[in-house]
Amino acid sequence: MADTTAEAEAESAKGSKLPMLIGIVMLLAESGGGCYATWSGMILASESAKDAPKKEILEAAPAVSYDEVDPLVISLRAPSQSKHLRFRTSLEVPKTAEEDVRLLLPRVMDVLNSYLRAVDPGDLEDTAALTRLRAQMLRRVQVVVGADKVNDLLIMEFVLN
Numbered sequence: 001m002a003d004t005t006a007e008a009e010a011e012s013a014k015g016s017k018l019p020m021l022i023g024i025v026m027l028l029a030e031s032g033g034g035c036y037a038t039w040s041g042m043i044l045a046s047e048s049a050k051d052a053p054k055k056e057i058l059e060a061a062p063a064v065s066y067d068e069v070d071p072l073v074i075s076l077r078a079p080s081q082s083k084h085l086r087f088r089t090s091l092e093v094p095k096t097a098e099e100d101v102r103l104l105l106p107r108v109m110d111v112l113n114s115y116l117r118a119v120d121p122g123d124l125e126d127t128a129a130l131t132r133l134r135a136q137m138l139r140r141v142q143v144v145v146g147a148d149k150v151n152d153l154l155i156m157e158f159v160l161n
Contacts, residue, residue: 100146
């Protein structure tokens with residue numbers, strides 16, 4: 001009987017160390033998290049220190065403007081049914097070339113309209129179609145206005161009815 005009591009006490013002593021170990025590990029994790037949060041400026045940092053990365057990003061951003069191209073509604077040649085594509089885009093243009101691109105917007109619309117009318121409606125249903133179309137349209141626009149005058153073509157609306 002004495003052996004049973006000694007074994008029970010030994011087991012309870014081993015079991016009581018587990019909560020203490022868990023507590024120590026949690027304490028270390030919380031302390032490390034608190035030190036990191038203070039060091040990185042998440043807490044206890046001045047407002048100017050928190051805004052500094054935002055200012056750096058804005059200052060490093062290139063001077064660009066976004067020129068809206070008038071929306072296009074294009075009838076697609078579909079064998080069995082009539083389909084329409086509603087398309088709206090913006091051009092990312094460096095500030096220095098903004099006026100030149102605005103003067104050429106009618107040509108840009110003509111190029112986009114001609115290209116989208118020639119696209120097969122079956123090609124539009126592919127999941128990678130939008131990426132491919134965007135690259136093709138950007139290249140055509142850059143040929144019309146100049147490669148250094150248009151940085152990117154942003155698709156704002158692409159609806160197939």
